[in-house]
Amino acid sequence: MTYAEFWHRYLRAHARRPTRTLHYVGTTLALACLAGAVIFRDWRWLPAAPVLGYGFAWTAHGLVEGNRPETFGHPFWSLASDLRMLALAATGRLGPHLAAAGVA
Numbered sequence: 001m002t003y004a005e006f007w008h009r010y011l012r013a014h015a016r017r018p019t020r021t022l023h024y025v026g027t028t029l030a031l032a033c034l035a036g037a038v039i040f041r042d043w044r045w046l047p048a049a050p051v052l053g054y055g056f057a058w059t060a061h062g063l064v065e066g067n068r069p070e071t072f073g074h075p076f077w078s079l080a081s082d083l084r085m086l087a088l089a090a091t092g093r094l095g096p097h098l099a100a101a102g103v104a
Contacts, residue, residue, distance in 0.1 A: 003077055010070050010081040011101035019060040020085065026056025027086045057082070 001009075014020050030053030037045040054071070061069045071078040088094040098104075 003080075006070075006074055006077050007081060007084075007097070008101040010078065011085070011098055011103055013061075013065065013067055013070050014085065015103045016064055019065040020089065022056045022060035022064065023082060024086050024089060026053045026060075027082050029053065029056070053082075
């Protein structure tokens with residue numbers, strides 16, 4: 001599978017808006033923890049990053065989407081896609097990607 005194929009599969013696994021919203025919250029909180037570790041030079045923030053990031057995402061998959069997170073099969077592509085989806089949503093450019101993946 002190429003990354004382009006994975007990207008469409010990833011988007012289909014995040015078809016419901018609440019799933020994507022919970023991912024945005026988790027990813028943003030995880031990035032804030034990483035930033036906090038650097039800014040405050042306090043590495044105790046680091047363990048919170050994956051707990052918050054994955055906690056929100058996996059809750060969304062289990063309770064909203066009802067599917068298995070892509071993280072388990074492709075952890076690095078999944079992380080890159082989380083960041084990509086957040087950036088595209090934040091800049092208002094996610095819609096065409098969802099449409100290309102067949103997500104209404």
